[in-house]
Amino acid sequence: MERRGRQRNHSSSSSRGSRSTTAKSWSRGGTSSADSVQNATVSDAPPIAGTCTLMCPEAERAQRERLRDLAPFERLNGNPAQSSPSIAIKKFFRTMSSKQVEPSDVRPLPVLEDTLDYLLKLFDTRDYPFEVVHDFLFDRTRSIRQDLSMQNIVGEKAIQMYQKMGGTGYHVFVHCEVVVFVEKGLLRVQ
Numbered sequence: 792m793e794r795r796g797r798q799r800n801h802s803s804s805s806s807r808g809s810r811s812t813t814a815k816s817w818s819r820g821g822t823s824s825a826d827s828v829q830n831a832t833v834s835d836a837p838p839i840a841g842t843c844t845l846m847c848p849e850a851e852r853a854q855r856e857r858l859r860d861l862a863p864f865e866r867l868n869g870n871p872a873q874s875s876p877s878i879a880i881k882k883f884f885r886t887m888s889s890k891q892v893e894p895s896d897v898r899p900l901p902v903l904e905d906t907l908d909y910l911l912k913l914f915d916t917r918d919y920p921f922e923v924v925h926d927f928l929f930d931r932t933r934s935i936r937q938d939l940s941m942q943n944i945v946g947e948k949a950i951q952m953y954q955k956m957g958g959t960g961y962h963v964f965v966h967c968e969v970v971v972f973v974e975k976g977l978l979r980v981q
Contacts, residue, residue: 838943841897846906847879848896855879862927863919880906883934898938900948907935907952932956 845852847865852874855861859871865880867873881898898906910931916924936956939949 839892839894839897839941841899841902841938841942842894843881843896843898844902845876845879846898846902846909847874847876847881849876851881851896852876852879855882863923864913864916864927880910880931881934881938883930883937892941897941898935899942900939900944903935903938903944904948904952907932907955910935911955 847855855865856872856874861871861874861879863869865874865878867875867878910928913924913928935952939952
């Protein structure tokens with residue numbers, strides 16, 4: 792019983808990440824002290840420091856060009872197999888952790904700020920259907936949030952970025968667009 796009490800107290804006094812332990816430490820009959828729980832946590836891994844100076848890492852852009860996996864906004868002269876560093880933006884990938892990622896694949900705060908500013912300018916485009924714009928922006932801002940999280944970036948600038956990405960301005964914009972679609976008969980609301 793003493794073991795559980797220490798684990799519970801340890802978990803409740805620590806950050807969110809310290810609650811998860813690796814299955815390896817428990818399945819091999821590892822020690823049960825609070826110290827071993829702390830040693831097996833995700834939060835012990837040092838945060839990664841991004842070094843990518845582009846909106847999309849070069850290797851990812853090259854791979855997406857080969858696979859013709861470029862969004863309309865990222866295509867150079869409309870070519871689905873060609874992009875450039877000035878318009879390609881890193882996609883969101885679900886299974887990322889700081890242990891699996893190279894620093895050259897993660898964008899530091901100044902690059903993330905520039906990327907977000909670039910993305911927000913796409914709100915006004917009328918060259919593509921609203922759904923295409925929304926899906927692209929949603930995915931790419933999710934990737935920005937992922938890079939912020941993997942580097943444990945906090946502070947006033949990060950807060951401002953989160954507000955821009957998920958704040959009321961974005962949701963008001965989406966709501967207004969939906970209202971326009973409904974009024975034009977382009978979208979049915981059940």
